[in-house]
Amino acid sequence: MLNSPPSLSKTDPAGPPTSSAARPALPGWVDLRTLALLGVLAILVLVGALTKPDQFLSTGNLQLILTQASVIGVVTVGITFVIIGGGIDLSVGAMVALASVWATTLATQDFGFGGMLMCAVLVGLGAGLINGVLIAYGPMVPFIATLAMMASARGLSLQLSEGKTQMVTVDSVLSLGERDAYVLGIPPLVLVFAVVTVLGWLLLNRTTFGRRTVAIGGNAEAARLAGIAVKRQRLMLYLLSGLCCGIAAFMLIILTGSGQNTNGNLYELDAIAAAIIGGTLLSGGRGTIVGSVLGVLIFTTITNLFALNNLQSAPQQIAKGAIIVAAVLLQRRLNRTDN
Template sequence: MEMIAGNAAAGPPAGPGAKLRGWAQSLGLLWVLLILCAVAVYLSPSFVQTGNLLNVGRQVALFGIVSVGMTFVILTRGIDLSVGSIVGVVSVTSAMMLASGVPIPLAVAAALAMGALFGAVNGAGVVLLGMPPFIMTLGTLVMGRGIAMTIATGEPQSLGEAADRFYFLGGGFLLGIPVPIWIFVAIAAAAFVVLRHTAFGRQIYAVGSNAEAARLAGINVPGVLLSVYVISGVLSALTALIFVSRLTVGEPTAGTNLELEAISIVVIGGTSLFGGEGGVIGTVIGAAIIALMANILNLLGISPFTQQIVKGAIILAAVGFEVMRHRRGR
C-alpha cells in the first residue's frame, strides 16, 4: 500500500512500516484462502475437479474486474453503487446492437464508451455538484436499472446470429484457461502498476488520505475523482460484455447486487473505506475468497437464500473490523 503527504507527482512512497503492514495483511488473506481451499476439499472432493475449478476462476474474474474499478473509487474515499446497473444497461444495449448487425468491434467500443459515460456522470455529480458519492451513485443505480428495463421492455435480449462469433470473450479458452481469467489477470496487473508506480496512482492515494492537503500540494483533485469513476464505469461495462458473451443473451437484471459483491471484496481485501489505504493485490485475493465461499456453499447444497445471509454477515464483519481498526488508529 502507498500513502503520500507531499506532491503526488513526486511524493515519497509509504514508509517501511506501512508497507510491512500491507504485505502482512495480504499474507493473512492468503492463509484464509488456503484454509478455505482445504475446507472445500474436505467437505466436497468434487471441488478439485477441473470443471469446478474453472467455474470458480470465471467467478473470480467476473467479480474481480468490477472490484478493481471499485478499488480505485474507494481509495479516494468514494463509493460506486451503480456498477450493477451499468452491467444491466450495457448488457441489453450491447446485445441489441449485436443482434441488429453492428460489427463486434464497434459494439464493444460503444459498450465501453457507455460505461465511461455513466462513470463520468457519477464523477461530475460528485465533483461539480458536490453530491456525496453514496447518494450520487445510488441515484444512478436506480436510474440505470430503470433504463435497462425500459430499453429491453423487461425481457432478455438475444444476440441473434452474432452469438457464436461473440462467444469467445466470455466462454472461450486460451491455452486451456477461460478467456475472462486472462482478462482479469491483465486488468489486475495494469491496475497494480498504475497504483504503485505512476504519478496518477500516488495522486489517488493522496486524495483518499486527505483531499484538501492533496489540493494544496497541487494535485488536480476533481480530475482524479472524475477519472476513478470513469475507470469503474468502463470495467463494469467490460464485465457486462463478458456476461453477454457467456450467456449469449442480454439480461436487464444482469448485475443485480453486484455492487454489494464488489464492495465486500474490496473491503475484505484490505482497502479502507476511509480512503488512502489498500490496493489491488488484496482485491484479487478478496475476489478469490468470495468466489470460493460461494462455491463451497453451492457444493454443500446450501439454499441461495441462506447464502445471502452468510454474505451479509461477511460484509458486516469486514466493515466492522475496518471501522474498529480505523478508530484504534486515531
C-alpha cells in the same frame, strides 16, 4: 503539477510498506492483511477438498470459480480505485446491466464483435462520466449521485430491453464462451480479468495517478494545497469505474450469450464488500488491488462451496457477513498497530 508529499501517501499494501514501524520480514508484495486473506482462501479450499474432493478440485470446477470471479472481479478493480479516492459507487451493477442491454440490441449486433464491445465500453464510460461530473463539479455527495445513477440505469435498461432477454447472435462473441477458446486450459474471461488486475496494480502502485488517488482519499484539502487537481482526479476515478463496468458487461455477454436488465444485480454490494475485506478503507486513503482480488475469490469460492454441498443461500449470506465483520475488525487492529 506537483506530486503529493510523502506524508500524504499511504501506498497499496501490495507495494511499499505503509508505516515506518517495525514489521516482520515479508516479501515486498505481501503484508499481514494479504497473508490473512490467503489463509482464509486456503481454509475454504481445504473445506472444499474435504467435503467434495472429486467435484471441488476438478479442473472444470476450478475453471468455473475463476470464470465467475472474473466479471465481478473487473468491477471490483474499478470500485477499489473509487473507494481509495474517498468515494463510493452504488451504480456499478446497474451500469453493467445497461451496457449489456445496449450492446445486445439488434441494431448494435449488426456491427458485429467490435461494435458490441465498443458500445459496452462507451456506455460504461458515459455513465461514469455523468457520475464524475455530478460528484466532482456538481458537487454532489457520491452516495446520492451514484444512487440516482443506479435507479436511472436500471430503468433505462428495462426500457431498452422491454423486460426481455436479448439473445446474442454474433458467432465471434459466442465462440469466446466455448471451451475451444480456452488458452492452455484458461478461459478467455479469466485472462481478461488477469490483465485488468495487473494493469490496475501498476496504475495504483507505479504511477502518479495512483499516488494522487491515495492522496485525495487520505486528505483532499491537503492534496489540493499540494497542487493536485482534486476535481479532475475524482472525475477520472469515476470514468475508470465506468470503463471497468463496460468491460465487465461485455464479459457477461460472452458468459451468458445474452443481455438483460437484471444483469449485475447486487454487484455493487459484492464489489464493495470484496474491496473492504481486501484491506481498502471505506474512508479512503488506502487500498490494495491484490487484496480486492483475493476478496472476490473468497466470496466466489464460498458461493461455489454452498452450491456443491446443496446448502441454502441464507447461511451463505451469514458467512459472507461474518467475513466482512472480521475483516473490518482486523483492519482496525492493524491500523492501531500502524499508528
